[in-house]
Amino acid sequence: xxxxxxxxxxxxxxxxxxxxxxxxxxxxxxxxxxxxxxxxxxxxxxxxxxxxxxxxxxxxxxxxxxxxxxxxxxxxxxxxxxxxxxxxxxxxxxxxxxxxxxxxxxxxxxxxxxxxxxxxxxxxxxxxxxxxxxxxxxxxxxxxxxxxxxxxxxxxxxxxxxxxxxxxxxxxxxxxxxxxxxxxxxxxxxxxxxxxxxxxxxxxxxxxxxxxxxxxxxxxxxxxxxxxxxxxxxxxxxxxxxxxxxxxxxxxxxxxxxxxxxxxxxxxxxxxxxxxxxxxxxxxxxxxxxxxxxxxxxxxxxxxxxxxxxxxxxxxxxxxxxxxxxxxxxxxxxxxxxxxxxxxxxxxxxxxxxxxxxxxxxxxxxxxxxxxxxxxxxxxxxxxxxxxxxxxxxxxxx
Numbered sequence: 001x002x003x004x005x006x007x008x009x010x011x012x013x014x015x016x017x018x019x020x021x022x023x024x025x026x027x028x029x030x031x032x033x034x035x036x037x038x039x040x041x042x043x044x045x046x047x048x049x050x051x052x053x054x055x056x057x058x059x060x061x062x063x064x065x066x067x068x069x070x071x072x073x074x075x076x077x078x079x080x081x082x083x084x085x086x087x088x089x090x091x092x093x094x095x096x097x098x099x100x101x102x103x104x105x106x107x108x109x110x111x112x113x114x115x116x117x118x119x120x121x122x123x124x125x126x127x128x129x130x131x132x133x134x135x136x137x138x139x140x141x142x143x144x145x146x147x148x149x150x151x152x153x154x155x156x157x158x159x160x161x162x163x164x165x166x167x168x169x170x171x172x173x174x175x176x177x178x179x180x181x182x183x184x185x186x187x188x189x190x191x192x193x194x195x196x197x198x199x200x201x202x203x204x205x206x207x208x209x210x211x212x213x214x215x216x217x218x219x220x221x222x223x224x225x226x227x228x229x230x231x232x233x234x235x236x237x238x239x240x241x242x243x244x245x246x247x248x249x250x251x252x253x254x255x256x257x258x259x260x261x262x263x264x265x266x267x268x269x270x271x272x273x274x275x276x277x278x279x280x281x282x283x284x285x286x287x288x289x290x291x292x293x294x295x296x297x298x299x300x301x302x303x304x305x306x307x308x309x310x311x312x313x314x315x316x317x318x319x320x321x322x323x324x325x326x327x328x329x330x331x332x333x334x335x336x337x338x339x340x341x342x343x344x345x346x347x348x349x350x351x352x353x354x355x356x357x358x359x360x361x362x363x364x365x366x367x368x369x370x371x372x373x374x375x376x377x378x379x380x381x382x383x384x385x386x387x388x389x390x391x392x393x394x395x396x397x398x
């Protein structure tokens with residue numbers, strides 16, 4: 001029985017109707033660029049993320065990538081600076097750093113969670129020299145300005161430790177929340193949603209995300225009103241008054257029709273995230289019943305014991321298997337969707353060869369790239385289909 005990796009058509013007629021009404025509303029009033037639709041979505045998202053909306057500022061962007069780039073520009077990251085992130089993630093994280101002219105510094109991931117390892121971060125920072133300007137400097141002499149930890153596959157990284165280390169060494173944090181909208185973290189001051197823990201963050205609304213647009217879209221998030229105003233200028237070519245440019249920005253505007261679609265879908269998000277968690281629980285039960293837990297490593301749930309409902313939103317369900325090729329071949333034969341996130345760690349990508357890294361420099365990331373495999377987890381996935389997936393894996397490694 002074929003099982004798709006992802007199927008938007010299963011979100012249901014209620015969602016289809018809400019999205020259709022939103023799109024037709026925009027087509028009716030023809031306000032296609034910024035305006036009331038974008039402002040309404042931004043306000044709804046701020047209310048969703050923070051009990052006090054004044055604590056959070058959302059600035060809609062043309063994609064998650066553009067949201068990250070706009071934030072780096074707003075923070076003044078550029079030539080002479082260095083930014084730390086991890087090599088096991090989507091390309092845009094490092095690609096945007098490169099585009100600003102800043103140096104990319106990598107630290108390795110935790111083998112269980114696939115996310116930034118706080119001790120690796122501490123070791124990296126401790127190895128750097130502090131200059132007379134007060135900044136830590138990379139071996140190439142660039143100022144270490146920023147750390148970009150990534151909430152990967154719907155789980156929240158150990159942000160409290162990372163931010164404590166960042167404060168100790170005097171480096172800011174930019175939160176990559178591209179895959180985590182709706183996830184919660186038990187912070188020392190209470191529960192917080194991912195994306196509004198660090199001073200700045202960004203989210204992607206690519207169609208396959210838990211909250212997906214009808215095309216490309218994203219949002220930059222920040223805790224400071226002045227930063228939000230700067231981001232609004234940057235997304236619109238640096239303009240406030242038409243044709244008067246305070247800064248050099250870009251065309252990073254979110255389409256009004258995307259904002260309307262996202263606003264229509266936002267009320268469904270928590271339910272979809274709950275369905276993904278239920279699917280993950282079904283997988284755990286099926287893998288346990290099949291006796292595969294000694295050969296298949298299931299996704300980590302680092303905050304399961306926190307008692308939070310939304311401790312994980314399962315944007316992807318990524319397992320680890322030793323013989324991934326055999327597993328993929330069997331699943332493909334049975335027409336069961338699967339995918340590799342990510343087959344080549346960033347430090348080994350051809351375009352980053354100038355950084356001088358080699359195989360073995362970040363061994364945990366390299367092993368994750370060889371063993372990780374994403375399975376279907378989308379809302380609408382049926383229990384019998386989960387059984388088909390696990391059966392296919394059992395047949396391939398029996």
